[in-house]
Amino acid sequence: MQSPETAKAFASAPAQRLSKRIMCGLAAIFAFGPDAPPVAEAELMAMREAMQRRGPDGAGLWLSEDGRVGLAHRRLAIIDLSPAAAQPMAFTAPGEAEARTQITYNGEIYNFRALRRELEDQGHVFETQSDTEVLLHLYHRYGAEMVSRLRGMFALALWDAAKQGLLLARDPMGIKPLYYADGGGTLRVASQVKALLAGGGVDRAPSPAGNVGFFLWGSVPEPHTLYRHIHAVEAGSTLWVDSSGVKHLSRFHDIPSVLAEAKIGSGDLGQTLATSVRHHLVADVPVGVFLSAGLDSATLTAHAAEVQGADLDTLTLGFEEFRGLPEDEVPLAEEVAAAYGTRQHTEYVAGRDFHDHLDDLMAAMDQPTIDGVNVYFVAQAAARAGLKVALSGLGGDELFAGYDTFRQVPALVGSLQKFPGLSLLGRGLRVVAAPVVAHFASPKAAGLLELGTSYGGAYLLRRGLFMPWELPRLLDGDMVREGWRALQPLVRLEGCVGRLERPRDKVMALEMSFYMRNQLLRDADWAGMAHSLEIRLPLVDAPLLRQVAAMKTQPGKADMAQTPAKALPQAILERRKTGFGVPMRQWLAGEAGGNDGERGLRGWARHVYAAQRGAVA
Numbered sequence: 001m002q003s004p005e006t007a008k009a010f011a012s013a014p015a016q017r018l019s020k021r022i023m024c025g026l027a028a029i030f031a032f033g034p035d036a037p038p039v040a041e042a043e044l045m046a047m048r049e050a051m052q053r054r055g056p057d058g059a060g061l062w063l064s065e066d067g068r069v070g071l072a073h074r075r076l077a078i079i080d081l082s083p084a085a086a087q088p089m090a091f092t093a094p095g096e097a098e099a100r101t102q103i104t105y106n107g108e109i110y111n112f113r114a115l116r117r118e119l120e121d122q123g124h125v126f127e128t129q130s131d132t133e134v135l136l137h138l139y140h141r142y143g144a145e146m147v148s149r150l151r152g153m154f155a156l157a158l159w160d161a162a163k164q165g166l167l168l169a170r171d172p173m174g175i176k177p178l179y180y181a182d183g184g185g186t187l188r189v190a191s192q193v194k195a196l197l198a199g200g201g202v203d204r205a206p207s208p209a210g211n212v213g214f215f216l217w218g219s220v221p222e223p224h225t226l227y228r229h230i231h232a233v234e235a236g237s238t239l240w241v242d243s244s245g246v247k248h249l250s251r252f253h254d255i256p257s258v259l260a261e262a263k264i265g266s267g268d269l270g271q272t273l274a275t276s277v278r279h280h281l282v283a284d285v286p287v288g289v290f291l292s293a294g295l296d297s298a299t300l301t302a303h304a305a306e307v308q309g310a311d312l313d314t315l316t317l318g319f320e321e322f323r324g325l326p327e328d329e330v331p332l333a334e335e336v337a338a339a340y341g342t343r344q345h346t347e348y349v350a351g352r353d354f355h356d357h358l359d360d361l362m363a364a365m366d367q368p369t370i371d372g373v374n375v376y377f378v379a380q381a382a383a384r385a386g387l388k389v390a391l392s393g394l395g396g397d398e399l400f401a402g403y404d405t406f407r408q409v410p411a412l413v414g415s416l417q418k419f420p421g422l423s424l425l426g427r428g429l430r431v432v433a434a435p436v437v438a439h440f441a442s443p444k445a446a447g448l449l450e451l452g453t454s455y456g457g458a459y460l461l462r463r464g465l466f467m468p469w470e471l472p473r474l475l476d477g478d479m480v481r482e483g484w485r486a487l488q489p490l491v492r493l494e495g496c497v498g499r500l501e502r503p504r505d506k507v508m509a510l511e512m513s514f515y516m517r518n519q520l521l522r523d524a525d526w527a528g529m530a531h532s533l534e535i536r537l538p539l540v541d542a543p544l545l546r547q548v549a550a551m552k553t554q555p556g557k558a559d560m561a562q563t564p565a566k567a568l569p570q571a572i573l574e575r576r577k578t579g580f581g582v583p584m585r586q587w588l589a590g591e592a593g594g595n596d597g598e599r600g601l602r603g604w605a606r607h608v609y610a611a612q613r614g615a616v617a
Contacts, residue, residue, distance in 0.1 A: 024087075025051030025191040025529075026104040026178075027072040028157040029199075030166045032243055033185020038067030043199040047190050048072035050198035053364065054106075054191060054529045062088040062102055069159050069166065071104040076388065076532050091136035094125075100161055101139060105132055106191055107154030107176050108536065110279035115149060144169070144238050148252050151279065151543055153536075155233070157189050165242035172253030172542040174222070174235025174517045177366070177525055180246075181230045187241050192366045192526075193225050203229045212483030215474050218370035218465040218605055219519040221487065225367060226613070235517060253542055256509045260499040262549035269555050270563035272547045273538075277303040280391055280538040288313035288382050288390040289342070290535075293332035295561045296393030296402075298572050300538060302564030304391060305340035313387060314342040317378040320350035321583040335569050347381040351587045364530035368612040370465065370601050372523030374582045376530055383531040390528075394520055395539035398511045399548060400557045401504055402577065405511060409458045410503035416453045423457070426450035434469055443467045456493030459510045465605055474606075504554060516540070 027047040029039045041063060048059060055074030063070040071088040090099035109115070112131035115138060120126070124137045138146035139158060144167055153175035158167040168189060170178045181188045181202045190196045197204065210224035222232040233239055236253030239246060281287055281304060289304055291297045291314040305312050314337045318330040330346055337344035354373070361376055375392075382390045397403045416422055426449025434446040444461050447469070451457030471480045496513050497506040521540065528535035538544075548555065557577070561568055585600050588607075 024076050024106045025054035025074040025195065026106050026155065026157055026189070027051070027191070027195060027199075028070065028104060028159075028166065028187075028189040029201075030069045030159075030187045030189075030241055031067070031185065032166075032187060032241055032245070034243070036185035039063060039070040040201070041070065043201050044070045044072050047188070047195045047199040048074055050195040051190070051192055053532055056532050058086070060087050060104075062090075062104075064159075064161075071102055071157060071159065073104045076534060087132060089130075089132050089136060091133075091140060093140060098161065101136055102159040102161075103132060103136055103139075103156060105135060105154065105156040105158075106178075107152055107156070107171065108534075109134065109150050109152040109154060110282060111149075111151040139167075144240065144249055147238060151541070155191060163242065165240055167249075168233050168239040168241070170233045170235055170237060172236040173255075173512075173521070173540050173545075175521050175525070175537060175540060177522060178233040179225065179230055180233060180239070181227075182246055183229070187246065193227070193230055194366055196230055197227075202227070205229065206479070207486075208479045208483030209486035210483075211475060212471060212480055213487055213489075214368050214609060215466045215471060215605065216460075216464055216468070216487070216489065217514070217518065218601065219522065220367045220369075221489075221514065221518050224487070255512050255545070256496050256499060258542075258546055259505045259509055259549050262546065264552050265550055267547055267551045269548070269551065269559060272544060273299070273560065273563050274303050274306070276538040276541045276544045277391075278307055279541075280536040281307055283389050285388055286311070286313055286386070287536075288315050288345075288385065288387045290314075290378050290382075290390055290392045291316050291333045291336060291342075291344075292393075293329035293336075293572065293575060294393065294396075294577075295557050295568075295572065296396030296539065297333075298336045298568050299396075299561050299564060300391055300393050301336055301340055301342065302566060302568060305342060306565055310341050310343075312340070312342045313385060314344050315378055315382045315385065315387075315390060316344065316346045317374060317381060318346060318348040319581075319583050320348050321586050322581070323348065327581050332569075332571055332575065336572060339569050340566070345381060345385045347377075347384070349377050351583070353377070354587045360530070362608070362611045364526055365608070365612065366526045367522065368605075368608045369519060369523055370605050370608060371519055372527045373584070375523055375527035375535075379528045379531045379533045379535065382533050387533065389534045389536060391536050391538055392524060393539060394524055394535075394537050395512075395516065396557065396560065398508060398516050399539055399545065400555060400560050401508070402557045403507075403511060405459065405462050406504060406507045409455060409462060409507050409510075412448075412452045412458045412461075413455055416449065419453075422449055423451075423453045426452075430469070443470055454490075454494060455497045455506050455510065456490050459493055459507070459514075460489060463515055465602060502554075505549075512545075 029044050031039055051074045055076045058075035060073040073087040088102050088104045091101045092099045109131040112134045116134050119137050126133055147169050153171045155170050155176040155178035177191055179190055179193050181196050188196055196202050205228045207224055207228040210220045210226045213221040213224055223234050237251050238249040240249045289301045291301050301314055316330055316333040322328040334344055430446045430450045437446040447467055451461050496509050500506045524535045588604055
């Protein structure tokens, strides 16, 4: 199973704990053009080593004999195993002398054992206990269609020697990142944008869409990045690259389609949640849960405790600025931990910690974002507690309609849609009123009538950071115009909800496809990997989404919180939803803010953007 090149790479590296379940970084270079130079090993190594924090426990490298393709890998060990499970991993079909496929992969396939049993029943013989080997056998049997059988979070690059092509694939919900740069004959692939840049072979020309998108949303919307020639493989998609170039094979999972095509029936929410939690707890190392005073993390803790018993760690992050105040979530979180008998770890951080770690935070941040600071610090606390795996309640607000957008957006659209032509009239009023309104109210107020008549426009009002008419004072005018044309944000937003009838489904599709995917999931990845921590997300799970979407009565947060066998503490059930607060305004005083005196997230956005652009200049 293991290629000679892989064996050589690992034999020359220091002895490491190897794993069958991994959270890591991958890199690949494919010289597919007839005139493209062969793969430069030094470039591939530079890409790989730029991701050392994603996988500090080991490294692998494979180059084809003809020098046309190379794969690389960094490893974070979760379960010990023999060196046979090293990556990149090769597959040699029975009776063949040469390896047919090679793979470098990042993620967790939670149903790999069931898939392995199915393959063994069909005559497949395995040499390791790894999910990586299961992927290779699945590809041998099903080709690229194998991705529809996977339950988990993953990004992979698989070389098919027989077809002389490279398959790229990314998980259904977009949890694991995967980026590529097509250099006109040479394709470069990596888990991070900064890894592609570290190799030195990628054109750094700015992407108008990516730069405009950051200021519009506070994160860079996929498939764009800050760089014109670097793109994200979209969630739930596969790409195929061969001598004819890059081809989009399929979109095997699409959230609006799942919601539109759900066949309404009965379902047991408690059993559905428990099944997802059990899948996400598979590990031979201690697994923690990020525990706040919210219903999502408390419910996960309760279900995880049912599986793990007393062998469960919980992590709570508190802020010194909130200690003793109603905003302090630590007391209630510790009450939940005591109720379920977990090993509770509480860590407080303050503004001084933020400033002490600001340079490291910026270095770990792969693309600019206005969020993720809290995840960075709770992941740090988990790593200090000796953990490599932690569950997060991310996704609960999207799945169970916890955000105020589920009420505000339909209410606004419902009230304004009654007046035909209001959007056009509102645009004229906005052009005149925006400069005046900005002096005494939020800039969003000027666009209320223009954007509030449709779900896409209302959602942009609610989630947008800077409004479209503010962009020319942030970026070059030509970049703004080109970026807006490439983004087509309103067209994309309306397209996301076009097939959906129920208001809740429309908002769910928007939140999952934009805010969750482009910001929350990406932040969980880089902030966890900054401390070599694998963050698993039981509430961001494609089978769970399908099952919840099909339930006759759509469950809310209160329904979710009633599912554990042992009830949550009453104080948690009765607590008013506030969101997870971070004292960013206090922390950012003197650290962010433009020349117009802005503070808070808008000022922080300027600071982050400048830092990220400067770091890669």
